[in-house]
Amino acid sequence: MDKFEPQEYKALYNISLLMADHISDETFEQVATTIVTQMDLLGCSIWKKKQGFKGIMRLGYYEVGSDGSLPNIDYQVAEQVINTGQPWSKNWFEETGSLTGGKGVNGMAFPLGEGTEPIGALCLWFSKDQNSEVSRILAKELAAQVSRGVAQVLQVNEQQEQPVQIGEVQVLTLNRSSNLPRLEGISLAARSVSRRQERADFYDFLPSDQSRLVFILGDTMNQGIASSIVQFTTRMVFRAVARRQMGPGKILSRINEVLCPELGNQGMIIGMTCGIYNPQTGLFHLANAGYNDPVIFSGRDCTFKKPKEAGPFLGLTDNMAYDSHSLKLNNGDIVVFYSDGLLEAMNDSGELYGRARLNATIDKYRLYDAPSLLDFLFLDIGNFLGGRRQLDDITLIVIKVG
């Protein structure tokens, strides 16, 4: 065991006392205060990872005077440590130059928890001249102590906080993320939000095709483990069967052929649409198996085009042929695919969001690129719902030409 200074022993001891006691809302504030005052640090924070959802939450924070920039750096560091699971440290942190009279601060942060998935983070901030070698070993000890407390909070939360967490949304895939294909001449955005662990909506972009946009968007009609597996399998089948020369109708037919017997056994059907866009020709090819008609907006005359009628669901019979339907897209044209959850989002007055409002919103934001338009659509849904939280999944894919 390394040798600690007497006050460091004392700090460690006090923390272990706090962690052994009943953990309340104030406990972590006390921990942060104790660490900072007894070890003569500049600041300390304790964070937990929100369960089941993206994001982190601060449990405790204490600092001795700064220009207000420390909380921001602290947040960024905590987020990084929790996401990567790696400890972090930096000497002479330039952005904190204005702290401590231009001397900057040193920072150190550790993931909390015993497993591979961090449950939180401990961040420590101290002045540049402090002996960081000893502190580092001590900090690890501190992190181990604090981990116990945070683990305890998480256990309690699992039992008690469940209803509250409905306030949070998990986000499947993101606009502007590197997961989406990048194609010259179009902007693209997709997002699926759900308030449950398991969702009914799913989508996939064919990663192997660099010159065209090839994607599916589907709905397993129910949630649960079985549908999660079906979604995963469907995406893999899609990736396996899609070939260069195939139109979207053929892709759907092939997916159906492969999946149909198994879906039948599970008593499941899938609503799905498949789209292919070729930026060279400007042609958009569509096929639909019982899914919602996309919104096709013409930027030139601001009108909405009606697509061909949808075919039957996947999983009904194995030799189903789906038609492909093609249309030419010009600069400024927008295509939006959406799940049932969007149309059926209901506000306090019992009104449904509906297709008319969706069309109007697209019209209002038609001059923005796809990622911004997607953000505006979600914001409009949020404003429509007001204080009420929508419970169903909402999935949107936005494609804008030009």
Next chain:
Amino acid sequence: MRAISIEKAKPGMIVGKNIYNANGSVLLSQKAILTERYIDRLKSLGIMALYITSEYCDNLVFEDVISEKTRNETMAITRKSLKALKSSEKLHVRKVTDIIDRIIDEIIGSKDLLSSLIDIRALNDYLFSHSVNVAVLSLMTGLHLGIQQQKLRYLGMGSLFHDMGKIAFDNLYKNQDEFIEFEEQVKKHTEYGFEMLRKTEGVSLLVAHIAFQHHEHFDGSGYPRGLAGEEISLLARVVAVASSYDNLTSDTPAKPRILPQHATEYLTVKSGTVFDPEVVKAFISNIALFPIGTLVLLNSGERGIVIKSHKEFPTRPLVKVVKDHLGQRVNPPFDIDLMKSPTSFLERVLEEEEI
């Protein structure tokens, strides 16, 4: 700090930003505590809105694309110029072009800044502050469209003087009923303005045509001549958009202001008919849709305040988180930059009482 309408002002609130009159004198300074008397006085001066400090955002810095000094000087020069033009005195063209050059320099210097200011103006000064705002907004748009130096100057001068024909109507903004009666007559301001400007020494005919054409519609349905598309000068098409936007986002006795987000929606919906779509596109990329101080709910359940907007990412501002997803106060607050945090997005705009 955030803007509220004068009707919502209450004694004890703290003024967040200097309130000026058109001469640039301070009516009430920042940090002043509102009293019943101050509020009455501001109302009688026709001040429709003001900035107050707010519990959650007392340290916010409001950067404008041009400095307060330049804005006030431009107001003063505009006022003097309009007076001179009305009484057929000599117009100091040089002074006007100098201030326009300065505005252009400041806009270029403020690079990343979006127009986020909710202008606080006295009703009597409406014409002048409207003119200055339209000039700033038009120049930002003009720069975005790549309009070159000399034309940019014409755009600046034309936008400052676009409504000058209105000085022919006294008490234009004083009474809302009169305003409606006036409406048909007021349409003449485009012709009056054109006549006055084209006869003024040192003023380009292009400038006069901005006043003449700024109520023309892209589809030919506007006035006075029903010009369409390219028949309307590009400069006038820019001023048409900027002027409408400023009218929509300002309080007048006839109507309260609407939010920037809704004003840009209006411009977008009317693009192709009333407005030139290319101009609208350039215009809206310079507007902060969620002005500093806007209260928002994030998809994480956290609540916060918009403290900065990013030019290329209108829906992804920098947000100071003040309440966590359980509704607990976050103290001290920390910032989440939506531009760098793809998993986060704005779920809803909140009212003051919801935070």
